[in-house]
Amino acid sequence: MNKEFIKGNEAIVKGAILAGCTHYFGYPITPSSEVVHAFAQLAPKTGCTFLQAESEVAAINMVYGAAGCGVRVMTASSSPGISLKQEGISYIAAAELPCVIVDVVRSGPGLGNIFPEQSDYNQIVKGGGHGNYKCIVLAPNSAQEMCDMTIKAFDLADKYLTPVYVLTDGYVGQMMEPVTFPSEVKKVERKDWALYSDKASKHNLVCTIRMSAEEMEELNIKLQKKYAEIEKNEQQYEEVNCKDAEMVVVAYGITSRLARTAVEELREKGMKIGLFRPQAVYPFPKDRLAELANTAKVFTALELSNGQMVDDVRLTLNGKRPVEFYGRMGGVVPTHKEIVEVLSSLYKKHLA
Amino acid sequence: MENLDNTIGKPQSFYDTFERKPGKDKQIVHYCPGCGHGRIHKLIAEALDSLEMADETVFVSPVGCSVFGYYYFDTGNIQAAHGRAPAVGTGVARANKKGYVISYQGDGDLAAIGTAEIIHAANRGENMTVIFVNNGIYGMTGGQMAPTSLEGQKTATSPYGRDIADMGAPIRMSEIIAKLDAPVYVERVSVSDFKNINKAKKAIHTALKAQKDRKGFTFVEVLSACPEGWKLSPVDAIKRLQDVMETYYPLGQYKNELETRPTKAEPLPRPSDKDIMTALGVGDKAAIINVTDTFVKNFKEQRVRISGFGGQGVLLAGTTLGNLAMHHELAVTWLPSYGPEMRGGTANCHVMINNSVVGTPVVDKPNVLIAMNGPSLDEFENTVEAGGTIFVNSSIVDKKVKRTDVKAVYVPMTNIAEDAGIKKAANMVAVAAYLSYSKAMDLNSLIDLLKVNFKKKELVDANIKVIHAAKEYVEKNCM
Numbered sequence: 001m002n003k004e005f006i007k008g009n010e011a012i013v014k015g016a017i018l019a020g021c022t023h024y025f026g027y028p029i030t031p032s033s034e035v036v037h038a039f040a041q042l043a044p045k046t047g048c049t050f051l052q053a054e055s056e057v058a059a060i061n062m063v064y065g066a067a068g069c070g071v072r073v074m075t076a077s078s079s080p081g082i083s084l085k086q087e088g089i090s091y092i093a094a095a096e097l098p099c100v101i102v103d104v105v106r107s108g109p110g111l112g113n114i115f116p117e118q119s120d121y122n123q124i125v126k127g128g129g130h131g132n133y134k135c136i137v138l139a140p141n142s143a144q145e146m147c148d149m150t151i152k153a154f155d156l157a158d159k160y161l162t163p164v165y166v167l168t169d170g171y172v173g174q175m176m177e178p179v180t181f182p183s184e185v186k187k188v189e190r191k192d193w194a195l196y197s198d199k200a201s202k203h204n205l206v207c208t209i210r211m212s213a214e215e216m217e218e219l220n221i222k223l224q225k226k227y228a229e230i231e232k233n234e235q236q237y238e239e240v241n242c243k244d245a246e247m248v249v250v251a252y253g254i255t256s257r258l259a260r261t262a263v264e265e266l267r268e269k270g271m272k273i274g275l276f277r278p279q280a281v282y283p284f285p286k287d288r289l290a291e292l293a294n295t296a297k298v299f300t301a302l303e304l305s306n307g308q309m310v311d312d313v314r315l316t317l318n319g320k321r322p323v324e325f326y327g328r329m330g331g332v333v334p335t336h337k338e339i340v341e342v343l344s345s346l347y348k349k350h351l352a
Numbered sequence: 353m354e355n356l357d358n359t360i361g362k363p364q365s366f367y368d369t370f371e372r373k374p375g376k377d378k379q380i381v382h383y384c385p386g387c388g389h390g391r392i393h394k395l396i397a398e399a400l401d402s403l404e405m406a407d408e409t410v411f412v413s414p415v416g417c418s419v420f421g422y423y424y425f426d427t428g429n430i431q432a433a434h435g436r437a438p439a440v441g442t443g444v445a446r447a448n449k450k451g452y453v454i455s456y457q458g459d460g461d462l463a464a465i466g467t468a469e470i471i472h473a474a475n476r477g478e479n480m481t482v483i484f485v486n487n488g489i490y491g492m493t494g495g496q497m498a499p500t501s502l503e504g505q506k507t508a509t510s511p512y513g514r515d516i517a518d519m520g521a522p523i524r525m526s527e528i529i530a531k532l533d534a535p536v537y538v539e540r541v542s543v544s545d546f547k548n549i550n551k552a553k554k555a556i557h558t559a560l561k562a563q564k565d566r567k568g569f570t571f572v573e574v575l576s577a578c579p580e581g582w583k584l585s586p587v588d589a590i591k592r593l594q595d596v597m598e599t600y601y602p603l604g605q606y607k608n609e610l611e612t613r614p615t616k617a618e619p620l621p622r623p624s625d626k627d628i629m630t631a632l633g634v635g636d637k638a639a640i641i642n643v644t645d646t647f648v649k650n651f652k653e654q655r656v657r658i659s660g661f662g663g664q665g666v667l668l669a670g671t672t673l674g675n676l677a678m679h680h681e682l683a684v685t686w687l688p689s690y691g692p693e694m695r696g697g698t699a700n701c702h703v704m705i706n707n708s709v710v711g712t713p714v715v716d717k718p719n720v721l722i723a724m725n726g727p728s729l730d731e732f733e734n735t736v737e738a739g740g741t742i743f744v745n746s747s748i749v750d751k752k753v754k755r756t757d758v759k760a761v762y763v764p765m766t767n768i769a770e771d772a773g774i775k776k777a778a779n780m781v782a783v784a785a786y787l788s789y790s791k792a793m794d795l796n797s798l799i800d801l802l803k804v805n806f807k808k809k810e811l812v813d814a815n816i817k818v819i820h821a822a823k824e825y826v827e828k829n830c831m
């Protein structure tokens with residue numbers, strides 16, 4: 001058996017090292033700390049560099065420096081820490097550097113608490129830092145995906161030269177599940193734009209300043225072209241019972257796990273209901289979701305937030321179908337019974 | 353005053369023509385007349401030349417007037433966010449372990465917004481050289497007050513003069529950095545006159561050489577004129593530099609441990625892929641645990657909640673079940689209660705097992721409850737699904753299950769563990785009792801699993817004893 005029963009947060013670290021990640025810069029914060037702990041544990045045994053920075057601000061700027069030198073590098077944090085990283089992430093996007101950032105979201109605003117929320121969607125998917133940039137955002141919902149999507153995040157980061165987030169929460173991070181790890185360590189090729197502190201690379205420049213408006217616009221246009229490319233190629237989703245569904249529930253991350261059980265139960269009760277799960281939330285899987293609006297009559301977004309992803313559902317459907325929203329906040333996770341009740345009453349409201 | 357900014361005798365470590373610089377004139381630097389930055393750049397380039405370090409050096413440009421360092425230095429170049437150059441430099445130094453890093457910073461950059469970064473890079477003894485240009489003002493943004501602006505100094509943001517009582521005293525960074533253990537060389541110099549410029553040249557050379565010798569963190573503060581910000585002619589600015597700045601900021605070495613400081617260790621070579629896989633515990637075929645097929649085929653969803661005191665191994669009981677389920681090729685999740693819940697001295701976890709896909713990992717309606725102590729029974733008894741089973745640790749729980757629509761199984765878990773010789777194994781008794789009673793999974797596979805997971809034979813034997821004792825008890829008293 002080539003599987004391990006392991007926590008999601010730890011699966012991220014093993015996945016990262018197998019993806020050829022050699023550098024980690026971070027600052028501890030619950031509920032992301034297992035990521036820091038696991039990397040600190042494994043770094044010396046795997047030839048990796050681990051450094052506990054003085055703050056998230058410093059950590060993300062170390063990531064910027066190391067990414068500029070061509071290594072695969074990551075950091076992990078949780079909501080307040082991600083807020084602090086945003087300036088640095090804007091720089092990384094502008095300099096077109098690849099890196100992976102894990103956000104194990106906790107409840108906010110303010111210090112909030114350490115319970116799960118999905119309230120970082122806006123700060124991560126819609127920008128967060130300054131300027132016209134976007135980051136690819138993958139949203140695992142299992143320990144296996146924590147590993148697989150971390151590996152994929154490194155590949156996408158290198159492919160598009162952009163920061164890539166793994167967006168998760170305290171539940172998926174703490175939850176243990178069987179995980180099959182790949183059986184090789186990825187090779188990282190020399191990058192022709194990076195700084196290797198040698199003669200061959202010394203004329204490379206990692207820089208985010210453009211003095212003229214025209215040059216800065218040029219960079220911006222280049223970035224937008226890249227994002228269009230990403231939107232074309234990298235939409236990723238999973239659907240359960242959506243083909244004949246009259247109501248489609250849209251949920252990502254831990255909420256999709258809760259929704260799945262509820263949706264299956266309601267199916268058994270004869271309701272034509274399906275689950276659509278964005279596996280990447282940027283790019284949002286809008287093509288398939290829009291297609292589903294041809295058959296499904298109503299959409300319901302479930303989130304642990306005040307309704308953030310639901311905006312993307314609405315933008316995608318563009319008024320074609322009604323979009324309902326149900327969310328809990330503060331770290332409150334709705335019970336199974338609660339979700340079943342909410343979904344069946346919305347179903348009845350629109351479809352009875 | 354000798355003009356060191358001119359293009360004659362341009363150091364090798366400068367580009368011949370400054371192609372990255374916009375505009376027609378690719379020969380001269382972008383700084384104002386009389387600005388110290390150009391001169392300091394040149395001193396750095398000369399040191400890089402004579403030490404033959406340029407090819408392996410990455411120059412970190414800050415945010416400030418010297419943001420365009422990359423126009424000039426024929427080195428690797430990276431431009432950092434305001435104040436973060438030492439962090440960016442740390443990333444570079446840790447990635448390119450055999451290269452060199454220059455973090456070039458102004459006083460706003462280093463002594464205000466980047467205070468944390470400079471202190472901690474210094475404290476870690478990063479192998480880098482920081483050139484700190486102290487001109488007592490924010491040049492780039494139009495002459496605002498810097499943390500280094502002198503008492504009474506009028507700036508755009510201290511238009512009535514710097515009031516120390518209100519705005520703090522000008523900060524002396526070299527003195528602060530020198531107080532830390534890790535920095536190996538700290539000196540304050542000035543680019544005022546020929547003599548001082550020569551000293552500055554020597555200091556920068558010494559610092560870079562120390563970096564080349566892998567001695568660690570070196571810091572050179574250079575007092576520098578900003579005629580533009582100070583609103584003085586270049587000549588008067590130099591005079592102010594000498595008369596006022598050099599008085600408040602005494603020149604000299606604040607730290608020099610070059611003789612005694614050992615060279616930093618060489619970076620270790622990267623382990624082989626095989627060693628990495630071994631360290632990660634992946635890749636090698638893990639032991640196969642035999643499982644009788646019927647268990648899998650007949651498996652009915654188990655929604656298990658295990659609860660007890662912290663220290664009773666409640667979480668471990670859950671992960672053991674999870675592992676066993678994985679070896680049965682079942683779908684399984686384990687979720688701990690976490691946060692404040694954990695601190696009250698009780699712990700509980702959720703285990704979901706079925707033979708297709710686990711949706712929610714949250715067990716809010718268990719069909720199996722294992723209550724290792726009284727409070728756990730109180731808390732979770734009512735959540736159990738009708739027809740479910742409650743396992744009670746009767747060694748320490750006196751009360752009985754009140755519900756009549758569930759099965760109650762009383763097992764003296766703590767006593768059985770104690771009798772078998774390992775007091776701490778009450779959690780193993782719980783698992784074994786549950787499996788013996790429910791036949792949900794193969795008890796023999798549990799024993800095989802222990803043999804694989806526990807390294808020490810005595811521990812395996814003791815646990816097997818515990819499992820048998822639990823099984824016997826359940827078969828005799830509970831079925």
Ligand SMILES: Cc1ncc(C[n+]2csc(CCOP(=O)(O)OP(=O)(O)O)c2C)c(N)n1
Nearest residue numbers: 415416417434458459460461489490491492
């Ligand atoms: C986060 C952030 N805050 C503020 C600024 C604006 N800013 C640019 S340079 C600078 C001060 C530069 O002064 P100093 O470091 O002394 O360098 P000098 O220009 O004097 O060489 C400021 C405040 C910025 N670019 N980024």
Ligand code: SF4
Nearest residue numbers: 384387417491578580
């Ligand atoms: S503003 Fe001051 S620091 Fe900036 S270039 Fe001019 S003289 Fe130099």
